[in-house]
Every structure is written in C-alpha cells, then in structure tokens.
Amino acid sequence: MRVALGTxxxxxxxxxxxxxxGPLPPAPAASPTSPAGTTATLTPSAxxxxxxxxxxxxxxxxxxxxxxxxxxxxxxxxxxxxxRTPEGYAFHLPGTAIxxxxxxxxLYAHARxxxxxxxxxxxxxxxxxxxxxxGGELAYVVAEIRxxxxxxxxxxxxxxxxxxxxxxxxxxxxxxxxxxxxxxxPQT
Numbered sequence: 001m002r003v004a005l006g007t008x009x010x011x012x013x014x015x016x017x018x019x020x021x022g023p024l025p026p027a028p029a030a031s032p033t034s035p036a037g038t039t040a041t042l043t044p045s046a047x048x049x050x051x052x053x054x055x056x057x058x059x060x061x062x063x064x065x066x067x068x069x070x071x072x073x074x075x076x077x078x079x080x081x082x083x084r085t086p087e088g089y090a091f092h093l094p095g096t097a098i099x100x101x102x103x104x105x106x107l108y109a110h111a112r113x114x115x116x117x118x119x120x121x122x123x124x125x126x127x128x129x130x131x132x133x134x135g136g137e138l139a140y141v142v143a144e145i146r147x148x149x150x151x152x153x154x155x156x157x158x159x160x161x162x163x164x165x166x167x168x169x170x171x172x173x174x175x176x177x178x179x180x181x182x183x184x185x186p187q188t
Contacts, residue, residue: 051101054092057133058099060107060167064126065118069109071130083175085110090167093157099130100138103159108168111180116169119182120147128165128184140165140184147171148178156181 058071074091078084085091090109097103109116126142143164148171149156156166156179167182 051096051098051103051105053094054098055133058092059131060090060165061129061131062118062122062126063129065121067116067118069115071107074108079108080175087112087115090116096157096166097159097163099165100132102163104157104161104164104166105130106157106166106168111169111171116167119167119169120180122167122182126184127187128167128182130165139187141187142182143185144183146181146183149181150178151176156183 053073054071056072059069060071061068069088069090071092072089074085074093076094079091085108087110090107092098093106093108096106099105111117111120122142122145124142124145128140128142130138130140132138146156149168156168163186165184167184169180171178171180
C-alpha cells in the first residue's frame, strides 16, 4: 500500500510540475573538456522548468566510481508499476529537468555492477559529469548522500532548490526497500 501511495504521489507531482511551468528555456552552452583535463562547469539557470523527454545522446559519468552510462527517458509504468526497468542505462525521470536547464534532473538505474551499484560508495566531492549530445560536459559535485530514502518520500524529485542532478538506485530487491539517493550540485 505504501509503495502504491508513493508511486501515486510521484505521478501527481510530475503532472503538477508539468502543468505549472512554462516552456523549456534554451540550453546553456556547454564546452568540451579542455586539453588540460579540466571539465567545463555548469552555470545554474534562473528558474526550474518542467522538462520534455531527455534527447538521445546524454551520458552520466562518475570516473572514481567507474560509472559511465547512456541516459534514456524513463517510463513510469514500465519502471515503477511493472518493475521492469531495463539494464544498461540510467533513466531520466519523466517531467524532471534536463541537465543544464535548471531544476532537478532526476536519474535512476539498477544497483548492479556496471550500473549504479557503485553509487553506494559515493562521497561528497565526487565529480559527476553529464555528457551532452554535442559532446559537451556539464560538471556537478556530490553535495549530499541519503542512503535510506523511504519509497513514499518524493521530496527528492521536487524541482525547487536550484540546479542539481539527483541519482537514485535501490538498496534491495523489493519496491518497499529504501532508495539510495545522491544529490550533486553544479561545480563552481
């Protein structure tokens, strides 16, 4: 019952966000990694905006954790209701921000080797890089780790609170198990 309520609250939140915000602003210019190996930083946008599906060509990389996954648009019915999330991708939660457009870009993946299992070893200060379809890079830094978020707690998907990337994986095989959540803010 608690999982169904959490899923329902999440869906209502996504619909409310989609209805309350205007069109998506243009993406900020992202520059590729410099020859010296530094990563371009992200300038937060002024206001969060409900987002369309994430375009093809985005990736999430956390070098220290050896995470490097393409990002695809999630499907709430497939991933939450049917519990059939595909492997080999990080998924963008429908209705959340596109990285680099302000707001909360919410990404989730299985807690499996080669996916988000290594997220359990994240530390504050870890660099999270979002590669854009044009090959640019948006840099974020892990600011907060929440190892046991109740499935009914949808506050981690809210758009208020400025530019960030929220990464989520599971802590166990059951939908009732807590979620492991990492929040990264733009690198300054």
